[in-house]
Amino acid sequence: MTSAASTSSPADGFTRMAPQTGTGFLLRAGQVLTVVDPTGVQVSDFFAFSAEDHGEWLSSGRTIDYGNKVYFTTGDLLYSNRSRPMATIVEDTCGRHDFLLTPCSQQTFDLLYPEFEGAYHPSCFENLCLGLEQFGVEPDEISTTLNIFMNVWTDETGELHIDPPTSKAGDRFAVRAEMDLHVGLTACSAEKSNGGVCKPIDYAISD
Template sequence: MDTDLSSHPASGFTRLAPQTGTGFVLPAGSTLTVVDPTGEQVSDFFCFAADDHAEWLSSGRTIDYANSIYVTTGSVLYSNRSRPLATVVEDTCGNHDFLLTPCSQQTFDLLYPEFEGAYHPSCFENLCGGFAPFGISPDAVSTTLNIFMNVWTDRTGELHIDPPTSRAGDRFALRAETDLVVGLTACSAEKSNNGRCKPVDYVVEGPTAQG
């Protein structure tokens, strides 16, 4: 695993520093590629239809129609209106979570007693910051696709959040099926990232957003 966090992203890629996020338009037909540059790092993804923010990425519809809690190459990401928003076109890792909400201040308050309620960066805060310029309310951010997050359930229903299986350079790419507003993070939760929060790289290729 490449642990040199000061290294530069590959040409054309943008680097999200550890515990940060961003928001941008992903035009229909373009591809978003998310890379884990150092390994064992989660990236939370959420999106809305660009022309109507009341249409949003639905984990429940996606899981239901695929009959699986996991997504990988070929998976269709559905909206709350049962419309395909995106299709996964590349996945070199194979382990991603679509059950859990983005980590929030309350996540740390409830599940990280060692922080004693102190402020902690979170994917929720970072997604809200990414969506804010588009006028999207924090209330609208639902269950995220947690790229590279290694979650499984046993027969009792208990969730197991294990270190990501992603290795340096692993890629996850999706093609937008309609114009999207996307939020993307380098996850802030230590326990989801094997104890240390690291950067995430991404690139958008294909049709560009209209001005």
């Protein structure tokens, strides 16, 4: 699904992912990945493995445990399942991201969205699988993603709520790799997570 705003070109040095797509790439230690929401109100799912050993991956649980919080921003470390820093957040102009929910999948739409039950729907899980298969990553190895710009909150009962992202056009989120990483990145496919319309995501890698 596209929007009129998605026809604009990415900034110089950036690559644009079309709505409901994804990619995979090598991010070397010391390099910075910058993710930009070019039109506003759009989520990007991020997941990573150690390039040397796919038995080491980005861990929501370890990161939440060591940070003692569920919202992460500039200066925070993202940890692996082996308790090693994988990446450091070095820029964040939005301030609200989710590290609780798994990437949307075909099963997500079948189970949670009756209007899509039984019909194919693009998903972040599928796009992560496609982006990371070049590195030999198997689907079952992909776990909970860092959902950049996603607006998830809990009420006093602990129930989760998903509101439209608070990101505005041009908001940025950047991480510096602390080890060589195989990264999967998406322009999220779930309409509900993106204010009802799926839009593009821009990204760039710099030294």
